[in-house]
Amino acid sequence: MRIILVYDVGEKRVQKVHKFLKRYLHWIQNSVFEGDLTTSELEEVKAYLKKLMNEDEDSIIIFKLKFTNYNKEILGLEKNSISTII
Amino acid sequence: MRIILVYDVGEKRVQKVHKFLKRYLHWIQNSVFEGDLTTSELEEVKAYLKKLMNEDEDSIIIFKLKFTNYNKEILGLEKNSISTII
Numbered sequence: 001m002r003i004i005l006v007y008d009v010g011e012k013r014v015q016k017v018h019k020f021l022k023r024y025l026h027w028i029q030n031s032v033f034e035g036d037l038t039t040s041e042l043e044e045v046k047a048y049l050k051k052l053m054n055e056d057e058d059s060i061i062i063f064k065l066k067f068t069n070y071n072k073e074i075l076g077l078e079k080n081s082i083s084t085i086i
Numbered sequence: 087m088r089i090i091l092v093y094d095v096g097e098k099r100v101q102k103v104h105k106f107l108k109r110y111l112h113w114i115q116n117s118v119f120e121g122d123l124t125t126s127e128l129e130e131v132k133a134y135l136k137k138l139m140n141e142d143e144d145s146i147i148i149f150k151l152k153f154t155n156y157n158k159e160i161l162g163l164e165k166n167s168i169s170t171i172i
């Protein structure tokens with residue numbers, strides 16, 4: 001399924017979260033990742049993030065899109081385009 | 087249509103962008119907004135953001151979802167829930 005994941009975590013954990021997510025998803029902006037995951041990959045991602053994060057301070061939102069026919073528009077810089085990776 | 091908007095703009099412009107977007111969408115995390123816009127509202131939002139932003143430095147990504155049947159999962163804090171507003 002197509003995933004958009006946005007995170008807001010304490011400064012100490014930013015780099016770890018970023019590095020981990022890069023193994024599964026494409027970094028598209030600041031603290032935003034996008035990509036396709038299987039259900040089991042998503043479970044791996046969630047399990048690891050839950051271990052890593054401080055659930056009292058951090059927030060991670062995962063949008064799971066059942067249809068991939070959404071439209072993405074970028075104003076300004078395209079910091080890292082998924083289309084150049086896939 | 088359902089919109090997810092994520093922004094990464096220079097520090098000087100963060101507050102202005104945030105304040106403007108709150109008039110149209112629901113703030114759900116750090117630099118992430120979600121909500122429903124008509125086509126003309128989206129055009130207003132884009133026109134204003136384009137004026138406000140520095141297109142050589144800033145990045146704003148707008149996901150336009152044609153179907154609203156996506157699923158949102160939150161790990162950790164729910165900083166501002168759309169469900170409590172609508």
